[in-house]
Amino acid sequence: MPFLPGLDTTPPPRPRRAARAPAPTEAMRERALVIHGRLCAEYGCPIGYFHDLDPLSELISSLLSHRTRNAESGRAFKALRAGWPDWAEVEAAETAEIEAVIRGVTWPELKAPRIKAVLTAVRERNGRLDLGFLADLSVEAARGWLEAIPGVGPKTSAAVLSFSTLRMPALPVDSHHHRVAQRLGLIGPSVDVGPSHPILRAQLPAAWSAQQLYDNHEILMLHGQQVCFHHSPACGRCVLLDLCPTGQARTRG
Numbered sequence: 001m002p003f004l005p006g007l008d009t010t011p012p013p014r015p016r017r018a019a020r021a022p023a024p025t026e027a028m029r030e031r032a033l034v035i036h037g038r039l040c041a042e043y044g045c046p047i048g049y050f051h052d053l054d055p056l057s058e059l060i061s062s063l064l065s066h067r068t069r070n071a072e073s074g075r076a077f078k079a080l081r082a083g084w085p086d087w088a089e090v091e092a093a094e095t096a097e098i099e100a101v102i103r104g105v106t107w108p109e110l111k112a113p114r115i116k117a118v119l120t121a122v123r124e125r126n127g128r129l130d131l132g133f134l135a136d137l138s139v140e141a142a143r144g145w146l147e148a149i150p151g152v153g154p155k156t157s158a159a160v161l162s163f164s165t166l167r168m169p170a171l172p173v174d175s176h177h178h179r180v181a182q183r184l185g186l187i188g189p190s191v192d193v194g195p196s197h198p199i200l201r202a203q204l205p206a207a208w209s210a211q212q213l214y215d216n217h218e219i220l221m222l223h224g225q226q227v228c229f230h231h232s233p234a235c236g237r238c239v240l241l242d243l244c245p246t247g248q249a250r251t252r253g
């Protein structure tokens with residue numbers, strides 16, 4: 001199985017405990033809560049869930065979505081389901097057929113074999129193509145189980161737990177979320193997306209519900225999409241400007 005550039009690749013070799021971050025300072029916790037409160041007011045929490053997929057379907061959807069626009073990955077997912085309504089049929093299908101069906105996503109030639117390999121890994125490790133049993137595990141254990149599958153990293157494992165019908169309290173971090181958190185100083189400038197997961201999760205209350213963590217991810221992502229743009233953030237109309245070292249440096253003078 002080739003390495004998939006750009007896919008969620010933090011490939012631990014075996015089941016493991018999710019990475020732990022050093023405890024954040026009280027000031028950092030308070031800062032994270034103020035940011036959450038302001039963005040919730042701006043984007044309207046609670047945010048509605050955009051998916052209602054079982055966890056295995058969410059895992060495949062997440063694999064399709066890497067570095068791909070939502071519309072394209074959504075189309076590819078629907079095409080997969082239309083061609084093979086059962087995931088066992090996808091696992092048994094020819095790689096070239098899957099590749100043809102998902103051709104609208106980025107790197108279909110790499111994602112097609114990866115999808116088959118992930119389905120095989122789930123079936124071999126769980127005895128069947130079903131991830132519903134994850135509901136009986138702690139978030140840490142469920143993420144560890146998923147991340148033991150090659151090609152499944154922190155973003156995907158958190159997405160499966162949070163976005164699927166499992167609705168478990170996990171915090172996914174996508175590229176928008178990561179960029180905004182970095183500009184706000186919640187994570188350091190050299191912290192990549194994967195390692196940012198435990199750091200950002202530890203800044204939020206341990207007892208937060210699935211909905212609260214989902215909201216936190218969604219509002220930071222929305223802020224990255226609508227205000228804190230990749231190339232030219234709109235700091236002048238940002239509700240976080242007084243809290244943001246990047247924005248203050250950009251608007252100073």
Ligand code: SF4
Binds near residue numbers: 184227228235240
């Ligand atoms: S002030 Fe600017 S850099 Fe900071 S979060 Fe807002 S838009 Fe992003």
